Amino acid sequence: MRRTHALQQILRVLFKKEHPIGWSNLAKEPELQDSCNPSSVFRILVKLEEIGLVRRLGSPGRSYYFMLSLPGEHHEHIICTECGKIENLDIDCPVHELEKDVRSSTRYREIYHQLDFFGVCPTCVAN
Numbered sequence: 001m002r003r004t005h006a007l008q009q010i011l012r013v014l015f016k017k018e019h020p021i022g023w024s025n026l027a028k029e030p031e032l033q034d035s036c037n038p039s040s041v042f043r044i045l046v047k048l049e050e051i052g053l054v055r056r057l058g059s060p061g062r063s064y065y066f067m068l069s070l071p072g073e074h075h076e077h078i079i080c081t082e083c084g085k086i087e088n089l090d091i092d093c094p095v096h097e098l099e100k101d102v103r104s105s106t107r108y109r110e111i112y113h114q115l116d117f118f119g120v121c122p123t124c125v126a127n
């Protein structure tokens, strides 16, 4: 994979963010606006996902969110369906033990899960 300027900028922005970011918002970040257009941002993100550096949240039909895949870093998320804001939830992972069971019963490796809550954030409720 070529270490393009855009790719480095994407990794830098993702590292700075403490929560996942939607790809269209990512493309609007000042660091990326000059170096690439939204579709190349998406292409690079998919590549980074393939090599395991980036994790994609969300599901088909909704916006995708991207975050760096850091070992040991794990949060559940809440996503605003109005403005697309996504926040880390300050709760202990409720399915940590379950994940261990899944690991031993399926013998899969590099298991992870996503537990996303959706709703309307206070700012959007007020508007």
Ligand SMILES: [Zn+2]
Pocket (backbone or CB within 6 Å): 080, 081, 082, 083, 084, 085, 120, 121, 122, 123, 124
């Ligand atoms: Zn909102």
Ligand SMILES: [Zn+2]
Pocket (backbone or CB within 6 Å): 074, 075, 076, 093, 094, 095, 096, 113, 115
């Ligand atoms: Zn969890």
